[in-house]
Amino acid sequence: MLELDDLRIHFPLASGEVVKAVDGVTLKLAAGETVGLVGESGSGKSTIGKAALGLIPATSGAIRAGGEDVVGASAATLRRLRSRAQIIFQDPHASLNPRMTISRSVAEGLILNTPLRGRALRERVAELLARVGLPEQFLNRFPHELSGGQKQRACIARALALDPEVLVLDEPTSALDVSVQAQILTFLKELQAARPSMTSLFISHNLAVVRFLCQRVAVMYLGRIVEEGPVAEVFENPRHPYTRALLAAAPAPEANPRAKGPRVDYVELTGDIPSPVNTPPGCAFHTRCPVARKGICDVDRPADLDVGPRHRAACHFARDLEAA
Amino acid sequence: MSRLILKRLALTALMLLGLAVVTFTVANIAPGDPARLAAGPDATQEMVERIRVERGLDQPLPLRFAYYVSDLLTGDLGTSVYTGRPVAEDMATFLPATLELVLFAITLAIVFGIPLGVAAAVRQNKASDHLIRLIAVSGVALPMFWLGLMLQWYLALELDLFPLRGRLGVFSDVPPTITGMYTVDALLAGRLDTFAEALRHMLLPALALSLPALAAIIRVNRAEMLEVLGRDYVVNARAQGIGPGRIIGAYALKNAILPTLAMIGLRFGWMLGGTVLVEGVFDFPGIGLYAAKAAVSSDFEPIMAVTLALGAAFMLTNLVIDLLYAALDPRVRAQI
């Protein structure tokens, strides 16, 4: 349903340098699947999400969403795409026009893409909002009169208005409190059940949330996917040192943090993420990697290695790490 | 760094060319006949025609613009009908006076504006804050020519505290011209009395001229200080136990001064424009008075020259401001 093929997205800067936000990403989402995309800040997750909807032009590669070719698409194709693929952003407050009522914002997509008007439109909007748990009384409120969770529900209603086949969720809960996050996550889970054919790309840096919601997960580092596979597989048996470090760092609500996961002995990382302007040569992770070897990792860009059923990792030593 | 300055200078030159287009267009929409104007009231028709040909006024407009620009580059700014002298000479006489006045005025505005702004911010909503803000709003709203007149008549004539007009007393010797700025020249010549006198002459016009800038500086500085004082790094500094003197005087001020600096640059330009009003009131022989007189005499070459000169001065000021910005703010410096 959503396919990225060797996607590259580069942003030229005023100084003449180039930010390689996405640098050769291949990812295929089957219909009905929810795939998590995790990685540190700046690794290019949002850029992929926006590019999938044609909101950012791709530098090279291909994107197919809902059966449409997004890269280099005509205006008409893009318009068709709008009703097939939708996106929900991280900050619900910023993604609603402060001067529009909630119902007006939710109606936007319907006005633009359907002939619904007047009473019918109003009823449809009310129905949509009711479905995400916002009763009548919120219809004519302005965004700042709603709580964060309520706003995010409105955003979800807006995205669902057009019955999209593909839904990109860009950290939909990271601006929310845990209790509100739980509400939204629950709702999304129910949505999965209610609409089994909908494909979702779930962007997050919260591993726990990904584990809860996704069937598959892809781990990004500096514009590249370093590991990808079924959620349980990747969490229980990670094959890339970066994934391991990420899992080791994930705080778990446990009294004894040492007892949190099956694999506690992963090395924690030192140092900072390199700038995406001058990505290190070879494996982008080698500057922080505990197992990196000179002459290999800083020279050769690792290829994807299959390490299990539908499980791949881009590390020269992915197969060796299995034992660990 | 120097590459940046060069780039900016090139941009400034380009902007000046654009400005020349604007002024040239403005001057040539004038309904009058420039040859006729230049010839003077008693001139015969032949004299007018001769001047027309001499000045190339019979040529098509684009060609004339080309001539105008090439003349500009050789420093020939034309001749003023009103003073009968080459504009370049007039400018050389009047520009230093104006620069001196405006520099003095902006100094006044800065020296008083920043502390007042800080004081108002620190004492937010206290009586002194209200008083300072009243000064600030009035400064913007008072017509400076009117204020100048009132100051002149009250302080200079009624109370006889200041000289009425001009740059120096009648019998004071003009200091030997080096920069053309009397105060500077007087200091260079070691003549303190002349220096003091020149300063006294500038005080009232500078006061009238600086009030709007003072007001603007107070407002911006106050707002910035208020904002900065609420910033996290100030909270952190306080949490570290650093005293209010250092927090206000260094930690907050250095951050707040940056937007104020931009405002100062803007105001410097406006002040240059304001001299048109204030120099007339105080009969201060500068470029503003020159422009005002030229304007009421439809004397275009001086106006064009003044516009270009002020534009150039303004752009250079902004360049300096940007460099100051870089000097004060390491983030900006990093981008250079």
Next chain:
Amino acid sequence: VEKVDGKFWMVIGGRQAVSHVDPGQSYDYAIRMMTQALYDGLVKYEGDPPQVKPWLAESWETSEDGLTWTFHLAQNATFHNGDPVTAEAVVYSYQRVLNMNEGVAWMLSDVLKPENIKAVDAHTVEFTLDRPYAPFLSFLPWWFVVNPAQVEANVVDGDFGKAWLATNEAGSGPYTLEKFDQGTAYWLKRNPDYWKGFPYEDDAMGGIIYRLIRESSSQRASLLKGEADLVTDLTPEELDAVGARNEIEITSTPALTSFGFKMNTQGQHMSDVNLRKAVAYAFDYDSLIKIYNGQAKLQDSPFTDAIRGHVDVEGIPRQDLEKAKEYLAKSAWPEGGITLEFVYVQGLEQQRQMGLALLDSLKALNIELEMVPLTWPNMVARAADPAQSPDLMCIFATPVSTDPDAVAIQYHPSSHGKYYGSHFLDDAELNAMIMEARSLSEWSEREPIYAQIQARIVELQPEVFGMMRNRSFAHRDWVKGYADSPIRMTGEVDLYPLHIQAP
């Protein structure tokens, strides 16, 4: 006033900058005031009524046919650098101006060829005119003699020494140029060795500073504070106010200047003589006097009082609404209902007030007035073309000589295109009379013709004849020797006799 090295320096506060001090280039009152002090002419105007007095020339005679004029120069006259003033210098100076064809050249250029000026001997100059020209002598006071040696030494690229003479002098006059501080002050040092001496005994007079004070209120303040000793161009109210003070004297003498609202006799409205008359009878003339607080006198002829041959013309219009309406009824707009354009000099407060007075008066005729202030150069430009010249135009006109021809010629087509010719009057009868009168040299023959001319002009009503404004100056009481002459330009003062008596 200030004592510098034991001598008094007098400060004159004037409004007009001195753009240069070259007697050959353009002139205005400030330039003339300076050149008059730095240079000598063959003759000089003095007194009231103004008379042409011998100066460098001690005597002169005219040939029978009125074509040749011979001048005998004073023997003792010297330039400031010590060179004697010779006939050669006079020839050089006149030829320079005629060849440059700038400034005062227009006064003589159509009757005098440069090659017809000859030095007969060291102290005799001879001018041969192309045709008899009675007013010839009356123009000579504005022609000054420069030192050829100094000028020639400073000629650059055949510029007649213009650049150098702009800020330097090469004269023989009572003052030398001490300092030329453009836009601020101009210092004239008294030349104690002036060949003609001074009309006062006192040797304490050091010099005169002409200080630029651009606003009348500042001028007045400077006078009150003693920063200036003599000021020009005060408003009538200011004159009254300062005159009330003991330490200040004001002088107010009639000027040669005439004033009128020139009407465009070739324009859409004003070509109708009845409308012109209607406007002339509707105007409230007394307001002119009131505007000047009494320091003015109504004109009773197109010629002002100081012009030779002036007569009071009977029937010159005064306000009479009955008559105004009668004339209006005869015009093309018997009901009024038109708007006339009234152009005046921007910033001249009195002209603005006159405009308001006219506007008020014309309401009685149901005529509206659109007041348009223009800069002087723009006004001059509009006055050059009958199609553009406005219905009414405020014009002060100061003739450069007291000869009646200087005024009469303003109503002749040869003046069309000049600001004072903005009425575009073209009357065959009048034209003939003007041409005849200027070619005669006997005053007794000319006089009756000029009386007729004045009457004819009034009849044609090319303008609303206004008033003669007094020339008014205010000075501190220690300023002595002030002598006015109506011939001088608006703010011009004869510096020669001025001196200071120790306060």
Next chain:
Amino acid sequence: MTDPLLSIRGLELAFDTFDGPYHAIGGVTLDLRPGEALGLVGETGCGKSVLTRAAFGLLPSPPARIVAGSVKLAGRELVGLPERDLRSIRGAEVAMIFQDPMTYLNPVFRVGTQLVDAIRAQSKGRIRKAEAKDIALAMLEKVHLPNPERQFRAYPHELSGGMRQRVLIAMALAAKPRLLIADEPTTALDVTIQAQILRLMGELVEDMGLTMIMISHDLGVVAQVCSRVAVMYAGQIVEDAPVERIFDAPSHPYTRGLLKALPHPFKPADSLASIPGSLPDLLHPPTGCRFAPRCPHAGPACVSGPVPFADLAPGHRAACRLHLEGGVLGGTGALAETA
């Protein structure tokens, strides 16, 4: 038992707003003994930051106003203390580090300058510049900042987020304060960096014997560093217990709800329980238990008046009527049924 280092008693604080007083803190009582690391958790806006700032006079007043209560640091009353005295306490005795390391360093001053300034201020000027620099460098070393000499001369924007947080920690600890308040020190950081910082803090607590309050809304973060956890809700502390008991025997319905709402990275669950409803309007705070409107067990008694704490175990107390009225719910009771 040792005397508490910090003792807060019945602290009430309100912000005067346009709509009336906003009761951000409603009667907080809390003791902190030397050497303890207390985690303060709760949802956004529950008053964690306000509580800690109010205690040391760091809130702008107006609008903030302490309505009642006392704050004692080592026996010394802080409420009502003039700003001068508070200043001498801040930095020297109580140090703070904050959430967003990006904004808590002054962008136009060098890191070193700010460190030296802080160290000298903390010593009340007794330390000379050169000495302060030595201390600063030593501290930077201690927080494992690579290449301290160079970073000392750097401007904040030249440092990464993690490095900046290390600088801030160094700044806070330079004067060896008795109490460190860390207000969400890792929220703005990436997980891998967060892990580094948390480890550093755990290390410092152990090595230096620090007493610390760490604010977070992430129970997982608190679990890694703290020995004791206080849960806040709507301006009040609802439960206060050793860290193991919070996870093993959560007693307040709110704490339980919070734990049920958290997904776990290694223990996949099919569903999460969320707490219905939303925060009470603190302009008009409910009388009695502030959680009552959202509580599945609330009865009429809950809203009738203030709820006192019930001691459930040594060092474990919760403010809920369920535990007062005979411990009906005891262990996991009613909430489990609804889950």
Next chain:
Amino acid sequence: MSDAALSAAPAARRPMRFRETRRMAATYSRSISAMLGLALVVLFLATAAFGPMVAPFPEDAVGAVNFEAKLLPPSAEHPFGTDQVGNDIFSRVLFGARTTLQIGLTVTGIAILIGVPLGLIAGMTGGWVAETIMRVTDIFLSIPGLILAIAIVGALGPGILNAMVALSLVWWPGYVRLVQAKTLSLRNEVYVDAARALGAGPFRILFVHVLPNCLSPIVVKASMDMGMAILGAASLGFLGLGAQPPFPEWGAMIAQGRSYLPDWWWCAFFPGLAIYLTVLGFNLMGDGLRDVLDPRQR
């Protein structure tokens, strides 16, 4: 769907929108200076509207002369005294309000009409069009406005119409800057991305999402600019380049009254006071509006 409890919203505060307006009004009215500004502006508008009706000597404002009554000091009959042609200054000041209002409205109006569309275009399009607009704007902004205005009036000839044209010509670049900057930042707002994802075209984004959110700063700037334009027009009038007689314009009245200082101080004093109070009013009001509409800005 899951929990009905989700819908338990915070106790609905009733008419939400109205409450917001009330809050703004209350915030505004709590500021003494903002209220003073409002009062001055209302007074000024009332003067412009009704001044001519209450003026004791209405004919004096349209060019009557009365030399008998010239330069009389303030009295009961002439509260502000009379001028050099015997006109009642009070009446002229009252009439002047209308001239002034006309100038302020025209200049600000034209500037907005030119500046806002250009700013929107520059902000929305990018590329050489935007570059050209911004460079031209920069050129205009690089000269002190008054000087350029003087040059333009000098060229066109003095007069109130030309003065308004000149001021409008130098005023618009400020709006281009403001709107362009605002548009650029709004264009990158997440909600604009959301609208694009829903298929909104550039025009819809412009008119539905960008323009309405630009309005507050425009309103604030316009209210400040009313004052500034009035000041600019008065300056031109003072230089003799603005309104011409018998039009009563405050700046020109000061210029004429200037020669009569200090003995006849009232000629220059009262028109100046009128300018001051009017401009002060608009500035204070603008400040107040900014605090209400645009609290984050200065």
